[in-house]
Amino acid sequence: MKRIVTISREYGSGGRDIAKLTAEKLGYQFYDQAIISTVAEATGLNPEYIKNHGESARGSYFFNYGYMGMGFNSFSLPDFLWQKQRELILYLAQTGNCVIVGRCSDYILRERDDCLNVFIHGDLESRKKRAVEVYGDPVKNIEKHLRDKDKKRKTHYRYYTDQIWGNASNYHLTLDSSEFGIEGCADIITYLAGK
Amino acid sequence: MKRIVTISREYGSGGRDIAKLTAEKLGYQFYDQAIISTVAEATGLNPEYIKNHGESARGSYFFNYGYMGMGFNSFSLPDFLWQKQRELILYLAQTGNCVIVGRCSDYILRERDDCLNVFIHGDLESRKKRAVEVYGDPVKNIEKHLRDKDKKRKTHYRYYTDQIWGNASNYHLTLDSSEFGIEGCADIITYLAGK
DSSP: OOSEEEEEEOTTSOHHHHHHHHHHHHTOEEESHHHHHHHHHHHOOOHHHHHHHSSSOOOOHHHHTGGGGGTSOSOOHHHHHHHHHHHHHHHHHHHSOEEEESTTHHHHTTTOSSEEEEEEEOOHHHHHHHHHHTSOOOSTTHHHHHHHHHHHHHHHHHHHHSSOTTBGGGOSEEEEHHHHOHHHHHHHHHHHHHO | OOSEEEEEEOTTSOHHHHHHHHHHHHTOEEESHHHHHHHHHHHOOOHHHHHHHSSSOOOOHHHHTGGGGGTSOSOOHHHHHHHHHHHHHHHHHHHSOEEEESTTHHHHTTTOSSEEEEEEEOOHHHHHHHHHHTSOOOSTTHHHHHHHHHHHHHHHHHHHHSSOTTBGGGOSEEEEHHHHOHHHHHHHHHHHHHO
């Protein structure tokens, strides 16, 4: 049996909903929004900043690196956020059974053997449809929007883990949600986590 | 229900055994060695050549490309083998329910919607152990041997499909055989193919 499930996901694949449903089916805690609010409370950072930068590529060069050339410490705000999120994820994993969405949690918890790491992806059409209909993203340039979102997650993951996001070898299981559906994916993960 | 299952795999992950077991469980034809012997019979190519080049990177520059500079046709022996294997896989997929091992069959059959594409991988230690104990590979330089094998498959896949081998998005499902075991993986695939 796996006490912890991490679910990484392409934008629009429904990975977050799959994670939520899996947590319900397993009777586990579900950590997504709670990570944002806890980190916000502990650090004083704006929740919106955490939401936008907690698992996306680092922001402008100037604010992240610019001051390095000015003789200040090289520890940037994204690095600070990464460290605080990392500490929280390590703590949450110790406290009880849970499903954690994204935030390089597969990598952060890689030393644990009670952790099932999952990646959810989907075909472009299904993801576009979901982004527009469920998340309310504008139809205009939706394909570019999806690619940008994924690119940012990929870059962020690469920067902090030195691994390739979406590469099968990083996960115990990857699933195409456009093939198996939201409920279907949650059922598979629940079954494998409970074994 | 899926009529066809394709199983791509890292060297030493037991993907071939998983494919064989899945075919038994589903009552499907199993195509691996049969592809080699059929292509050998149809083309006159040496089975050993097909085994070594049917899903591995192209051979020496001279034999593959060298004669292009001599004014001959640019169609090389690896390209010829690729085409013959491709024709056979397309034909086999039409004739009946089957499980096909490797050979870019996921890509070759990508237009079909009755096909479940699976990738099997495993952690390095499990794969080394399997390569030595099950395949009888020499212990010396086993890690390099594994990496070379995978690199050749990756290069071959990239050359003929323009896709990244082992990237989750290419497959409906990827599984870590060192986590779920040979029988466990076969059970999951059988369940999902039969749905």
